[in-house]
């Protein structure tokens with residue numbers, strides 16, 4: 001009936017009418033969603049969902065990721081809850097998720113496969129949780145990720161394999177953790193990274209800081225952002241600005257091996273093995289040759305020696321026997 005009524009109006013007017021109807025419809029939907037029967041596929045129970053695919057589960061004291069996430073949820077607000085663990089496939093079924101907010105929960109463990117299936121996720125906030133470690137490959141499935149916050153956790157180490165290669169990641173927030181250095185591989189596998197938040201970590205002024213200092217030099221930030229980036233010298237107990245280290249400051253550090261050096265190292269192994277084998281063979285054959293010669297000489301020398309010794313030997317025996325012989329003869 002509505003359609004026939006609309007078709008009779010001029011097109012501009014019907015469009016206006018439709019647009020004015022839309023907000024009322026959205027509000028009605030928000031109002032009815034939480035009261036839907038449990039397990040309804042459109043919206044997790046206890047959350048409120050809106051037409052744009054937003055599931056609002058904020059501040060509901062939820063102990064875990066709610067069940068009933070569907071393909072229609074594009075944005076999931078789970079902040080300010082009591083979620084302490086993300087099991088494998090925690091967001092299975094929500095493959096269209098673009099935005100996931102897990103701020104201010106009690107997360108201690110995130111399974112290495114917790115984010116499987118979230119190939120289009122662009123925004124992930126895990127800040128203000130209690131994460132101490134993360135498994136290798138945890139963020140590797142999130143190939144579309146542009147924003148990642150791990151701020152306000154207890155991370156002491158962030159291995160490159162945890163993040164994997166995130167080709168589109170632009171913002172990485174690591175402030176207020178317990179990190180002392182960042183490995184070179186981590187920053188190398190984030191080619192699109194532009195904003196790196198680092199303050200509030202116990203950075204150590206050492207050779208391990210070189211990759212980070214190199215990155216900071218290539219991505220200059222306004223002084224207001226970098227003036228709080230300090231590192232501590234463990235020996236002298238002094239603070240230095242992270243951005244104050246020129247590359248020359250790391251001249252004493254062992255340089256990472258270049259491809260040519262690696263080739264030399266790899267070639268050196270088999271070559272030295274073959275060389276030691278050859279030396280062993282040569283030594284062995286020299287020794288056996290010496291042994292054979294000595295034996296041959298002993299064979300030729302022995303009769304000579306015997307001949308040299310023998311004339312006295314039997315003679316003395318004869319001589320020894322001669323007095324008795326002489327006595328008997330006498």
Ligand SMILES: *[C@@H]1O[C@H](CO)[C@@H](O)[C@H](O)[C@H]1NC(C)=O
Nearest residue numbers: 048054055056057058059077
């Ligand atoms: C989510 O819902 C809560 C009430 O439950 C509300 O206070 C908050 O503003 C909502 N957040 C968003 C982003 O809609």
